[in-house]
Amino acid sequence: MITFDKVSKTFPDGTLAVENLDFELPTGKITVFVGPSGCGKTTSLRMINRMIEPTGGRILIDGKDVMSQDAALLRRSIGYVIQHAGLFPHRTVIENVMTVPNLIGTDKKKSRATAMELLLRVGLTESMANKYPVQLSGGQEQRVGVARALAADPPVMLMDEPFSAVDPIVRAGLQTEFLRLQGELGKTIAFVTHDIDEAIKLGDKVAVFREGGHLAQYASPQELLENPANDFVADFVGRDRGFRSLSFDSSGVLVLDSVDSVRSGSEILVLDDAGRPLGWAGPGIADERSPLSVAGTFTAADSLRVVTDLAISSPVGIAVRVNDSGVADGIIRHPSLVRQLDERRRQRAGTAS
């Protein structure tokens, strides 16, 4: 657990970057610091490993004040991923990854084997090991940066916009792999981003910062979307927060209609012999021999967001659920979905007050 205990930072030039920050980052979870540029995210992150020293308050890791520890030793025990990777250009990929194990004097052979394993783990290949950073793409550099931070197996990781320098497709891939990796490793992670979508996707907890290093809200992503503490958070989280909050609820709560209800009538779901949906037909829609595409199906594991999206994009306003073998086992019409979402909202409002 990382505790910010009334932490403030005033730079020598008088800039008040962080003021009276008071919150806790849970062990084994990802806590995302998010907020507009210049609101003190990096400053807060770097105070954890003493790259910046607080001018007021204390930061404790598992109850121990970071200022009471030797700065270099403290930093070796904390993984640090720097924006734009910050790799050492004169060292090969594997040497970069072995930086901290070399500093703490781990046996060379052992640390090389660990480093190699880590490269694979972050999605690189063994053939990358002897390349130099100039020979890597942006996405590969970020992966090496993450592997380097993990090399000494630190319980705590600090990550400052690690995925900001790559294009959206690569970023989405890195985020997914990062979540998979965290699922295996369970580190205590402080993660800085200015991208609210990234914060919502990755965070177990999200700390929304506002100008002057104030904490505007500290909550789970779902809470943030559904109950923003103030206009600043609501604005920062964005207009479609209602829609996005649906991604936290499973479609399992929905009451569906039977597939039989769309086997005849004005909208007909055409199935193959096994019962898998082929498409939509009906008077004024299409002939049963060449039905309109279903435009996707959902399973019980999908979120309400997926179902809503399907109902909106379906040519007939109906989302189709399938079981694990792809057989249609239920449908939901747009009006029914809206009614059920409305009930859900009312229930929540009731329990929240």
Added chain:
Amino acid sequence: MDYLEYLLDPEHWDLAVTGNIPSLVVDHLYYTVITLVIASLIAIPVGLYIGHTGRFSFVAINAGNAGRSLPTLGLIILLVTVIGFGLLPVIIALVILAIPPILTSTYAGLRAINPASVDAAKGMGMRPIQILFRVEIPMALPLILSGLRSATLQVVSTATVASYVGLGGLGRLLVDGLALNQYDRVIAGAVVVAALAIVLDLIASSVQRLVVSPGVSGRALTRTSNKAPSSSVGPATATAG
């Protein structure tokens, strides 16, 4: 008269004859090496200090200009009148000549380092001295060595002035040749000095190749033409030929 007569006369390469060319080369190298060692011992640490801390950077910046404008021969004569004849005034003057290029390039090498790498080194838990030796110097090495190379060239050519104050070295061929109107002797001196400079620079460039990481010398980029598309994420990209 044959311009190359002196140079090609086997007698002048005979180690038994006094004033033979190989012994002059050895003297010349001796002055050069001593000068470069002393100059490096002064200029590299000072350059590292200034580059690392950013303090007194005007010293490093102005050293280059000051060095270029000092007439070495004049300086030697001044030093000889102050401390008398001998090796010392010559070496002092040559060291003063060699310091500016080494100092300036060491400083520039450190300043050119990407601050993110130094920040990363600190953030990983390196101590200041480890940052200097494991990150800053290796990254600044191409510039430091190029400063050393240009200092070497200057010292090799300028070390000929040693002969004006009675010392040996290849300057002897020039000074004596001019005094005796033996122009083939002067030419021999000029040719051997030039050849020595070229050989030393070739050696220096191979050393540079050995000690500078391919990652910072640019060789990593030419060795394999690689700025590959990222491996497993992103859309599949056609493999380049």
